[in-house]
Amino acid sequence: MDYRSSDGSTIDRHDQYDHGGPAPLLVARNLRKHFPVKGARGKAVRAVDGVSFTVAKGETLGIVGESGCGKSTLARLLLHLLVPDAGELIFGGEAVGAAGGIAVKTLRRQAQMVFQDSAASLNPRLPVRDSVAFGPFVQGSTKDEARAIARDILSRVGLDPDMFGPRYPHELSGGQKQRVNIARALAVKPRLLILDEPVSALDKSVEAQVLNLLRVLKRQLGLTLVFISHDLNVVRYVSRRVAVMYLGRIVEFGPVKAIFERPQHPYTQALLASRPSMDPARRIEMPPITGDPPNPIDPPAGCRFHPRCPFVEAICETADPALRVVEDGKSHFAACHLRDRVLGRGRLADA
């Protein structure tokens, strides 16, 4: 259990949260969001369809999945940027937006988001220091206080406030803009940071810089992170626990080490086996699975993965599998009828 040794002191303390110990920072229970399809009555894009998980204080939860799996919708639900159709969100032990709970505005003071498109999420007509200062100002700081916060936070993300503060977004590179976005999110001193594909639009050398920065900030500020990405290698590097999503559902959930070393769901196994090897001598010879992820408007009946699953059996076409604890630990879950058989038939991801 030493896969996050630099934060090592906190690991054991957090693990107890997973099993109903002291309250986790964020609990999502059966979140659902369907988008009606125009012109097709009764049809809806089932973007998020019953998703539950917890985020412990101080951990990084990775959410991974392909396009259309609902991971970005989920991120927006967590901040009530989209209002869930059903389900419950509990932040710091209090229900969000419910009677006796905390207001959405209070949630957004404590939880902030960094989006993928670093240019589109900054106001092109504001110098970046004003963009960063805007949050604290709206939350009640005076102008001078807000500016001081902006200066401090800009230097924390590695941008000299005198040099970069007065610049406009178009005068910055992609990596610098993403640093500004991180600074802006941190300016209101949130406890939770939700990052939706924060490095996907960046070049590799810049991606590494931003990931290193996030590590430092998380440690310095005691942040909790929800990190959404399609890139398994990045998720493995940053996360302590990982949720794998497919067509609006979590199909596997568990500690990062278990997910990457002993994946239980055939989809997770296929995802892992689809990663390029980085070695021309060990190329992938056969596609782990065929076809594309299906359209979330009409997800397949039964297990949503069954049309692409190499191990499909009769039961998969009719019954919807639930997330269940798998053998090798109380914190590792998978939603697959044939989990045991898959294990017996050799794992795809061993290569």
Add this chain to the structure above:
Amino acid sequence: MTANDAAPLLAVDDLSVRFVGREATVHAVNGVDLTVQAGEVLCILGESGCGKSVTLRAMLRLLPRRAAITGRIHVAGRDVLAMSPRELRDLRGGLVSMVFQEPMTALDPVYTVGRQIAETVCRHTGCNRAAARRRALELLELVRVPSAGRRLDAYPHELSGGLRQRAMIAMALSCNPRLLLADEPTTALDATVQVQILILLRRLQRELGMGMIFVTHDLGVAAEIADRVAVMYAGRIVESGPAAEVLGGPAHPYTAGLLASTIHDQADNRDIEVISGSPPDLRRLPQGCSFAPRCSRRRAECRDATPTPRFSSPDRMAACFAIADG
């Protein structure tokens, strides 16, 4: 690049592309030499803005008019830069064809994919519509589109991303090109689909004996498909050689930095090694080696002169002063 290449399929010599604007001139490509043999896959590897896509497009002269192209490009012995518009039209999609990154924008949304493929076939072979349609069906089957007959009459928006890219590849292959240019063809695809397309391209390239240039920013993708790799930085090729050698033992500090900063099974409790700073502005390239401002092995001479290519073997090149000669 090597001396013993009698007649390479593609020979690019001292290629430069500048975009001249009213306020500034963008030096996108600055003296690129490349060769591709028949049946060989060359990967051009680099980050955004390094000139890799411009280099690729220059081979078919698919650049706006204000692009000033200098140097020499020969495909199968023919001089591309001297071609008339008519000869160029025969070249594009005939001898040389291209697969683009975004199949949704590269395909025409108002025609069925079958019709678009057939159009290319008609244009280059002069056959009738029925024969072209038969060829289109054959091509969709070649690229393993399931129920190809039905998909012939589908519009691009009715296909998934993976199928669209397969249709794009079918169109590119329709006239048996000898050289296939692929510009990040898998970047817009999901991981499980990307690997399917890579395996497909590799198989087709081998079966049809085509030469291929594959442009990507992804080292893992390059490792999956390349025979040889050319690493580009600020419009220059800084390192080239067999894929296994370049990715297994990079010589140029930029290639080494790129490999180190790619996240791949690093321990999660340590910082990733990074290349500091960001790529240079192509309007104001620094004097000397373009990578020098970010380089950890920088010397005095790096700022004064552009390093010339050094060959450690006939097929292995790196342009860096910090590498010992011989």
